[in-house]
Amino acid sequence: MTEASTADRELGSTFLPRFDAQGLLIAIAVDSATKDILMVAYMDAEALQKTRETGLAHFHSRSRGKLWLKGETSGHFLRVQEIRVDCDQDALELVVTPEGPACHTGARSCFYRRLDGESLSRIEG
Amino acid sequence: MTEASTADRELGSTFLPRFDAQGLLIAIAVDSATKDILMVAYMDAEALQKTRETGLAHFHSRSRGKLWLKGETSGHFLRVQEIRVDCDQDALELVVTPEGPACHTGARSCFYRRLDGESLSRIEG
Numbered sequence: 001m002t003e004a005s006t007a008d009r010e011l012g013s014t015f016l017p018r019f020d021a022q023g024l025l026i027a028i029a030v031d032s033a034t035k036d037i038l039m040v041a042y043m044d045a046e047a048l049q050k051t052r053e054t055g056l057a058h059f060h061s062r063s064r065g066k067l068w069l070k071g072e073t074s075g076h077f078l079r080v081q082e083i084r085v086d087c088d089q090d091a092l093e094l095v096v097t098p099e100g101p102a103c104h105t106g107a108r109s110c111f112y113r114r115l116d117g118e119s120l121s122r123i124e125g
Numbered sequence: 126m127t128e129a130s131t132a133d134r135e136l137g138s139t140f141l142p143r144f145d146a147q148g149l150l151i152a153i154a155v156d157s158a159t160k161d162i163l164m165v166a167y168m169d170a171e172a173l174q175k176t177r178e179t180g181l182a183h184f185h186s187r188s189r190g191k192l193w194l195k196g197e198t199s200g201h202f203l204r205v206q207e208i209r210v211d212c213d214q215d216a217l218e219l220v221v222t223p224e225g226p227a228c229h230t231g232a233r234s235c236f237y238r239r240l241d242g243e244s245l246s247r248i249e250g
Contacts, residue, residue: 010230011230012245013238013244013245013246014244014245015240015243015244015245020187026151026165028153028162028165030162035160035161036160037153037155037162037218039211040151040153040211040216052240062145082239082240083239083240084236084238084239084240084248085236085238085239085240085245086164086165086235086236087228087229087230087232087235087237088235091165091235091236093162093236103212104212105135105136105212107212110211110212110213110216111209111210111211111216111218112212113138113209113210114207114208114209114210115140115177115207115208115209115210118140119138119139119140120137120138120139120140120210121138123209
C-alpha cells in the first residue's frame with residue numbers, strides 16, 4: 001500500500017483502510033433496524049476481505065489470533081448491509097441485519113448494562 | 126485490581142473495565158438524540174476517570190500519547206449522559222449530547238462516508 005496523505009484519507013473517495021501497528025482496525029456492528037450497537041471487535045485485512053466477499057461479518061480474534069466468522073458456531077450471523085468508514089479510516093461501522101442475538105451471552109446486544117454510580121445495571125431491551 | 130472471573134465480568138454488576146495490553150479500551154460515542162455513532166476512540170484509566178468526574182468525554186490519544194479532552198480546542202465537547210459496558214468490559218458506549226460537530230473535519234459524525242463498490246460515497250446526514 002502506498003502512503004496516503006491525510007487529505008486523501010479524510011476527504012477523498014478512495015478506500016484506504018488504516019490498520020494499526022497490530023494490523024487491526026475497529027469494526028462496530030449496528031442493527032440496521034434499531035440503530036443499536038450490537039458488538040464491537042477488530043478486523044485485520046483478511047477479515048475485511050472475507051466480510052466484503054461473503055456479506056457476513058468476519059473479525060479477527062485477538063485472543064485466539066485468527067479469523068473468526070461471527071456466527072460460525074452459534075448460527076447467529078451478522079448480514080452486512082452497508083460499511084461506513086470514519087474520517088481517518090481506522091474504524092468501520094457495519095450496518096447489519098443480525099440473525100439472532102449478537103452477544104455470546106444470549107443478549108441481543110453486547111452492551112446490555114449501563115454504569116449506574118459504581119455498579120452496573122441491566123438495560124432492558 | 127484483582128483478577129475477575131469471566132462470569133463476574135459478564136454477568137455481574139461490578140464495573141471491572143478490562144484495559145488491553147496497551148492499557149486501553151474502546152469508547153464509542155453515540156448521539157443520544159439520533160443514535161448515530163459520532164466517533165470512536167480509545168480510553169485509558171485516566172481518560173475514563175476524567176470522563177466520569179467531569180461528564181465530558183475524555184480519550185487517550187495514541188498518536189500524541191496523552192490525555193485528550195474532546196472539544197478542548199474546538200469547544201465541541203461531548204456531554205456524557207450514560208455509559209454502557211459490553212459483555213467482557215473491554216468496550217464502552219458513551220451516550221452523549223454533542224456540543225457541535227463531533228468530527229474534526231466539521232462533519233456531525235466521523236462516519237460520513239460509506240463503501241460503495243470500491244470507492245467511498247458521502248452520506249448525507
